[in-house]
Amino acid sequence: MSPLSTVAKLKASSAFLVASHQDSRCDSWWLATKDAILAGMPSAHDEAETHLNVRVLRTLKKNALNELWNRGLQVRPFVIACLTLLAKSPVVFLEILEPHWPDRKAYRGGQAAVNRIRAEKAAAALSAASTQDEAASR
Incomplete structure (x- = not known):
């Protein structure tokens, strides 16, 4: 043909x-x-960059940006480098981060986090009540 x-x-x-x-x-x-x-066609969106939005304390962001700026680094490449290291060496990276891991917090708009915290509080209250019942029965 x-x-x-x-x-x-x-x-x-x-x-x-x-x-x-x-x-x-x-x-x-x-x-x-x-x-x-x-x-049957590959999509241009298959490997497209996705947004990653995170809210942090203003002072933490300011201090981190100043540190990157002082070293001549930018935020976007820094975040990409962190995600790359996490994907390649998760054990090492997470061990370094462990002491700096933030407390679990219900962020505004995060209904799943709110539900999880409510469930944790209910389980803790139930556990405390059962402990008190055991102590009273002795």
């Missing part, structure tokens, strides 16, 4: 798809065909 005939066939099929799409009776067929075509 010559390349010219392949190009001609592609042009003809693409013209058919456009014409079919313009006919309202073929909308569902077009959408199914388009989805099938795109499903």
